[in-house]
Amino acid sequence: MSIHLNKKLCQGCRACLSICPGYLLSLGPDQRVQIEEPERCWGCAACLKRCPHQALGLYLPPALGGRGILLTVVAEKTSHADPESTQSPTTSGYRLRWRAQSGSFVREIVTEPGHSQGY
């Protein structure tokens, strides 16, 4: 698993900065996120779930489909979500749409946040 950053999609919103358990994410001088020591990323996917712009992704290892397949996540509000809620998109009221893509190959699954601890 290796972390991937699409700087063009990063809006510098800071939502991902404090979520990384390895403290690998920070804002760079360009006010977009940067990944310090990306080789230390262990692929927990916490930052993917937090980013509202899909700027962060993970390349899947061979055992999960092979390098070149990029995993991204979209957090979508469900009909049960409080429209005024400022809760994290990884809490109830949201569902997570996981997308694995390589070229024209696309697979999606949808999970409830509590069901995605192991992805």
Ligand code: SF4
């Ligand atoms: S996947 Fe996990 S360990 Fe890797 S950068 Fe994101 S939050 Fe940090």
Ligand code: SF4
């Ligand atoms: S959450 Fe996404 S858009 Fe916001 S700073 Fe992090 S990578 Fe950039």
